[in-house]
Amino acid sequence: MSKFKIDRQTLDELNLLGKFRAGSVYHLFNQVRTRGGEQLLDEMFNNPLSSTVLINERSETFKCFQEHDFRFDYDVQVISVFREYLDTKTYNHKIRVYFSLLSRSVLARLTRDERYKKSIQGFQAIVQVLKKTTALMPLLSWAPEPFQSRVQEIQVLLKRPDMDQLLQMDIYSEIDLGTLVFYEHLLKGKLHTDMENVLSFIYELDVYQAVGMVARAKGLGYARALEPEQNVFRCQNLRHPCIEKAVGNDLLLEEDSNVLFLTGANMAGKSTWMKSLGIGLYLAHMGFPVAADSFEFSLREGLYSSINVADNINLGYSHFYAEVVRVKQAAEAAASGARLMLMFDELFKGTNVKDAFDGTLAVTEGFAEYTNCLFVVSTHIIEVGEELRGFPNIQFRYMPTILEGGVPRYTYRLKEGITEDRQGMMIIQSEKILELLER
Amino acid sequence: MKLETDAQTLEDLRIFGKREQTGIFDLYNDTHTRGGEKLLREMFRNPLSDIESIGYRRHIFAYFSEHHLEFPFEGSLLDMAEKYTASTKDAGASRQQILNDKDIENGVVSIIQLTQKLRIFIDIDVVKASVPFAGEREAIITILESDVLQPVLRDKNSGKVSYSAITAFDALFRSKGQIKIEGLLHLIYLLDVYLSVARVALKYGFTYPKAHQKGSRILSVDGLFHPELKKPVANDMVMEGHSSLVFLTGANMAGKSTFLRSIGTATFLAHMGFPVAARAMEFSIMDGLYTTINLPDDLGMGASHFYAEVLRVKKIATELHKGKKLFVIFDELFRGTNVKDAHEATVAIAIGFARNSESRFIISSHIVEAAEQLEVEPGIDFLFLPTRMNGNTPEYTYTLERGVTDDRHGMLIIRSEGILDILKNGKKGRIYCNEAQ
Numbered sequence: 001m002s003k004f005k006i007d008r009q010t011l012d013e014l015n016l017l018g019k020f021r022a023g024s025v026y027h028l029f030n031q032v033r034t035r036g037g038e039q040l041l042d043e044m045f046n047n048p049l050s051s052t053v054l055i056n057e058r059s060e061t062f063k064c065f066q067e068h069d070f071r072f073d074y075d076v077q078v079i080s081v082f083r084e085y086l087d088t089k090t091y092n093h094k095i096r097v098y099f100s101l102l103s104r105s106v107l108a109r110l111t112r113d114e115r116y117k118k119s120i121q122g123f124q125a126i127v128q129v130l131k132k133t134t135a136l137m138p139l140l141s142w143a144p145e146p147f148q149s150r151v152q153e154i155q156v157l158l159k160r161p162d163m164d165q166l167l168q169m170d171i172y173s174e175i176d177l178g179t180l181v182f183y184e185h186l187l188k189g190k191l192h193t194d195m196e197n198v199l200s201f202i203y204e205l206d207v208y209q210a211v212g213m214v215a216r217a218k219g220l221g222y223a224r225a226l227e228p229e230q231n232v233f234r235c236q237n238l239r240h241p242c243i244e245k246a247v248g249n250d251l252l253l254e255e256d257s258n259v260l261f262l263t264g265a266n267m268a269g270k271s272t273w274m275k276s277l278g279i280g281l282y283l284a285h286m287g288f289p290v291a292a293d294s295f296e297f298s299l300r301e302g303l304y305s306s307i308n309v310a311d312n313i314n315l316g317y318s319h320f321y322a323e324v325v326r327v328k329q330a331a332e333a334a335a336s337g338a339r340l341m342l343m344f345d346e347l348f349k350g351t352n353v354k355d356a357f358d359g360t361l362a363v364t365e366g367f368a369e370y371t372n373c374l375f376v377v378s379t380h381i382i383e384v385g386e387e388l389r390g391f392p393n394i395q396f397r398y399m400p401t402i403l404e405g406g407v408p409r410y411t412y413r414l415k416e417g418i419t420e421d422r423q424g425m426m427i428i429q430s431e432k433i434l435e436l437l438e439r
Numbered sequence: 440m441k442l443e444t445d446a447q448t449l450e451d452l453r454i455f456g457k458r459e460q461t462g463i464f465d466l467y468n469d470t471h472t473r474g475g476e477k478l479l480r481e482m483f484r485n486p487l488s489d490i491e492s493i494g495y496r497r498h499i500f501a502y503f504s505e506h507h508l509e510f511p512f513e514g515s516l517l518d519m520a521e522k523y524t525a526s527t528k529d530a531g532a533s534r535q536q537i538l539n540d541k542d543i544e545n546g547v548v549s550i551i552q553l554t555q556k557l558r559i560f561i562d563i564d565v566v567k568a569s570v571p572f573a574g575e576r577e578a579i580i581t582i583l584e585s586d587v588l589q590p591v592l593r594d595k596n597s598g599k600v601s602y603s604a605i606t607a608f609d610a611l612f613r614s615k616g617q618i619k620i621e622g623l624l625h626l627i628y629l630l631d632v633y634l635s636v637a638r639v640a641l642k643y644g645f646t647y648p649k650a651h652q653k654g655s656r657i658l659s660v661d662g663l664f665h666p667e668l669k670k671p672v673a674n675d676m677v678m679e680g681h682s683s684l685v686f687l688t689g690a691n692m693a694g695k696s697t698f699l700r701s702i703g704t705a706t707f708l709a710h711m712g713f714p715v716a717a718r719a720m721e722f723s724i725m726d727g728l729y730t731t732i733n734l735p736d737d738l739g740m741g742a743s744h745f746y747a748e749v750l751r752v753k754k755i756a757t758e759l760h761k762g763k764k765l766f767v768i769f770d771e772l773f774r775g776t777n778v779k780d781a782h783e784a785t786v787a788i789a790i791g792f793a794r795n796s797e798s799r800f801i802i803s804s805h806i807v808e809a810a811e812q813l814e815v816e817p818g819i820d821f822l823f824l825p826t827r828m829n830g831n832t833p834e835y836t837y838t839l840e841r842g843v844t845d846d847r848h849g850m851l852i853i854r855s856e857g858i859l860d861i862l863k864n865g866k867k868g869r870i871y872c873n874e875a876q
Contacts, residue, residue: 320691320849324856331858335865348849351691352805353774353781355849362853366862381777424773424780427749428787436756437791 004048004285005302005333005340009326013307014278015242017045023242025279029214029288033076036083036199037206044207048285052299055225058287061147063222065212066289068142072209074132074202078125085122086195090188098181105177123183124171126195131167133198134158147208154201157194162186215289223284223295228339231255233281233374234296240276241283241291247412248292249273257395259368261385262378263419264399269412270378271307273399274343277376278305281341298339300374304330305343320351327363334370341374342367353381360384368394385418403430442486442710443727443763447751451732451768452704453667454483463704466666467713469639471514474521474624475631482632486710490724493650496712498571501647503637504714506565510634511556517627519549523612524620547608548600550620553627554591558583572633575626582623587616636713645714648705648722653764654797655723656680658706662718665701672837673718674698681818684793686810687803689824690846694837695803696732698824699768702801703730706766723764725798729755730768745776752788765798772802785809793818807845831855 011017018024019042026045032038049055091097101119108116133154140151157163166183169175187195214220218241226232232255237248247269253260264270280290284297306326330342347363348356360377361384367375368391379385388394398419402409403426428434449455456462464483470476487493523538523546538546560566561576561583569576582588590611594600600608612620639645643666651657658678664671672694678685689695705715709722731751755767772788773781785802786809792800793816813819823844827834833848853859 321852324852324858327853328856328858328861331861331865335861337866351774351849352771352847353776353778354805355691355847356774357778358847358850359853362850362859366859369862369867370865371867383778424745424776425783425787427746428752428784431749431753433749433753433756434787434791436753436760437788437794 002050002301004050004300005304005338006048006282007304007329010278010303010305013305014275014282016279016282025242025283028218028242029211031210031214032206033072033074033210034079034203034206036079036203037210040200040203040207041210044286044288048282049287050285050299050301052225052227055223055285055287055299057144057146059222059224059289060144061208062211062215062287062289064142064144065208066215069216070139070205070209070212072206074129074206078128079199079202081121081125082129082195082199085119085125086188086192086199088118088122088188090184092189094181094185097185098177101177101181101184119180119184120175123175123180123187126183126187127166127169127171129202130158130163130198133202134167147204150201150204154198157197162191211288218291220289221292221295223280223287223290223292223297225284226296226298228299228301230298231258231339231372232296232298233341234294235280235290236293236295238276238280238290238292238295240272241279243272246272246276246291249276249412249414251277251397251414253374253395255371256393258371258374259364259391259394260374260376261364261388261394261396261418262376262398263380263382263385263396264378265380265401265408265410265419267408268399268401268410268419270399271345272412273414274305274307274345274376274378278303278307278341278343300341301338302333302340303343304333304340305345306330306347307343307345320348320355323348331366334367334373337372339372341376343376345378347377347379357381357384361387364388364394365391382418382420440488440492442488442707442725443758444486444707445729448703448707448728448730451730452700452707454704454707461667463666463708466643467636467639469635470631471510471512471635472517472521472628472631473514474517474628475635478628479632479635482711482713486707486728487712488653488710488724488726490650490652493710493712493724495571497647497650499569499575499633500636500640500712500714502569502571503633504640504647506569507637507641508563508565508634510631511560512553512627516549516552517624519545520553520620520624522546523550524617524624543609544600544605547605547612550612551591551594551600551608554583554588554623555594557623557627558592575629579623579626582619582626585619587611587619588623640714643716646717646719647714648709648717648720650709650712651721651723653724653726656683656797657721657723658766658799659722660702660705660717660720663701663705663720664716665697666704666716668697671701671716674701674837674839676702676822676839678799678820681796682820683796683798684789684800684802684819686789686813686819686821686843687801687823688805688807688810688821688844688846689803690826690833690835690844690848692833692848693824693826693835693846695824696770697837698839699730699732699770699801699803703728703732703766703768723797725766726763727758727765728767729758729765730770731772732768732770745773748773756791759792759795759798763798765795767792767798767800769800769802772804774805778806782806782809786812789813789819790816805845805847807843810843 015024017026019026021027030041032041091100104116107113137155143151233253236250239246239248262270280292280295281303283290284295334340348359360379360381364377385396396418397414397416400411400415453462455464468476468479470479557579561579566576656679661675662673664673687695705717705720706728708715709720758765773784785804785806789802796818810821821843822839823842825836825840825844826846
């Protein structure tokens with residue numbers, strides 16, 4: 001299957017990536033300890049999976065790491081020394097390696113040259129890490145497939161005779177130049193790929209345990225991927241993972257109920273709910289834990305959203321046009337027959353209320369026919385909902401507003417139907433504007 | 440008295456430029472001196488609200504527009520003089536550090552030249568004959584004839600001044616003469632503003648509006664256009680007597696916002712006594728001017744767009760309640776809510792506004808249905824900006840007509856982008872029809 005389609009705008013709107021952006025989903029999960037672990041996490045975030053098997057396998061692995069409360073207790077400093085040692089090249093011929101190390105050891109004595117010390121430290125780091133890893137192996141007996149095979153692979157590697165000698169080394173006793181030369185040549189030469197393999201295994205461990213830890217701390221659940229043909233999306237108590245004490249909601253979207261029509265006042269939580277859906281779906285496609293009690297989904301081919309654009313109303317007419325272009329992109333993607341999730345928040349907000357009404361209605365009707373896709377649309381124009389009542393595959397939900405003494409309060413809990421909050425006139429009345437004009 | 444207005448209004452009318460964008464201020468700024476520019480900016484920051492001050496300024500501008508005169512000084516001369524006098528204001532001890540001998544020489548020479556040139560300028564027949572400028576001419580003469588400047592006017596060999604003479608003048612200017620010279624510079628800057636605005640009026644064909652007493656219920660513009668447009672279309676509008684509110688309709692691109700900006704800008708400038716972009720204009724002086732053309736969402740405050748609009752309406756209602764006479768513009772009122780609320784709110788607010796017959800309101804809206812209910816109200820007029828369809832492409836006349844239109848092109852754009860066709864002809868799943876239809 002092809003790569004999961006998502007574009008910059010959607011990534012930004014859902015605030016998925018962004019290492020240095022507080023509140024991003026990446027930031028939430030970025031509890032890894034090593035540089036390599038971080039790179040691996042980056043890679044996972046940038047490449048959602050596109051097979052149910054891979055997703056469920058990875059998800060299962062995270063789950064086991066969480067359940068067994070696996071702790072990553074490598075010394076991060078030692079791992080980076082290991083990395084550095086492997087990255088500094090040496091000569092192919094042992095003789096040349098010998099002379100280069102010899103000259104360094106002499107230089108180290110005469111001047112303040114640190115390269116000899118670095119070689120020793122690097123070698124010691126490898127011995128330490130390999131010992132640590134060997135000790136760790138029995139603790140990973142619970143690891144599920146396919147990670148179990150990875151564990152086996154590393155185990156076999158560590159049991160090889162040429163490794164055995166290395167593992168027996170005592171780094172606190174003297175290491176002579178001959179040994180150093182021997183291993184420098186071996187580790188950077190013949191065993192280089194094996195060493196790389198061990199390192200990347202450690203990075204994997206780092207990511208698995210970090211994500212497992214976040215899942216435990218935030219009370220996240222695990223998603224189950226289903227075949228695309230089942231065309232279903234079901235979640236219970238789905239929340240926004242980056243919001244503390246977020247309110248969760250349930251939703252079921254199926255082929256004969258694939259459109260969610262969301263209404264509610266401006267601050268009632270429509271956008272946050274849509275973002276929760278988008279983030280949930282994206283994380284699920286990465287095989288990551290999701291902020292829900294349960295989460296089942298058919299594999300999708302992409303995700304399109306249009307959420308935050310509407311907040312910037314100043315752009316006026318050109319803004320309307322930008323939205324039209326966005327909808328067009330989504331329409332083209334849907335028309336290609338791809339199974340997508342499409343989310344439009346407050347479409348055409350920047351224009352007049354009547355064009356927004358017509359536009360939202362026409363676009364919703366158009367997309368509603370794509371039963372392969374899931375479609376979520378929100379609006380404050382409740383009249384659109386009345387027009388759509390006849391579609392059997394459209395579900396109506398709203399975010400309620402409760403007025404307490406003229407002050408609106410929001411529950412953030414989805415209710416069935418279309419909102420009847422007529423906040424507009426209520427606010428005008430509670431502000432006593434008409435009385436002011438009456439004089 | 441000052442015309443009340445706020446940051447939102449200045450922003451809407453783009454009075455001051457921002458970054459690359461130029462503002463109305465920049466259009467009127469043709470001053471030669473930095474002091475003149477500063478004074479002009481002050482005037483833009485403080486529009487007036489009493490007939491005497493507006494009339495006073497207006498007459499001077501108009502006089503200089505009629506009798507074309509060049510500003511008699513070079514900007515560099517004033518820069519030197521400014522630097523020289525500014526240093527005097529600083530604490531005495533640091534004076535020597537700031538000004539070296541060269542600066543002092545330049546300063547003294549420039550003041551001598553300024554004084555002598557000004558003497559000649561005020562004796563030009565056109566200046567002498569000016570009634571509006573007489574007061575300020577008098578003020579200039581008073582300063583020129585004061586003891587301090589007598590030796591300057593006596594000095595005949597202009598240009599070359601000996602070192603000893605400079606020392607003597609320097610002592611004179613910076614001790615006894617300081618206040619007089621500052622006063623003189625201020626008058627020169629004012630003159631710079633007058634001549635510059637008068638020049639701009641001639642260049643763009645602006646006109647001087649006629650101000651009427653507060654509460655006289657007059658607002659009429661003839662051939663109004665937006666001064667920043669290259670090929671503007673002129674419009675007429677009259678709101679006299681008890682017709683206090685105009686309900687404006689038209690498609691998005693038909694020019695509603697531009698018209699609202701034009702009339703808002705003209706009213707603002709008229710209250711400064713400045714020339715405006717129109718053939719003719721008459722207006723009753725107001726207490727305040729408030730526009731709402733590009734109202735931003737205040738999400739940081741947790742308020743929605745609709746709420747922001749309501750708060751703005753409330754602010755205006757409060758002012759009206761105090762008996763203030765206002766000129767108010769609302770573009771696309773209540774677009775942040777649902778159709779029904781927008782409808783009801785628009786009707787209620789429009790009727791409420793229209794009863795303030797000494798104020799003037801222009802509301803643009805797409806809710807044509809509101810117009811039906813407003814028709815029976817006295818004091819509400821209906822104007823629209825038409826769209827002519829040329830096949831599938833809309834064309835706009837930008838010329839106001841009486842009545843109401845429900846032209847909209849949102850759907851047209853959605854259709855012309857082919858979105859609905861793309862969706863219609865795409866690969867769909869199983870189809871469910873709208874059973875209600």
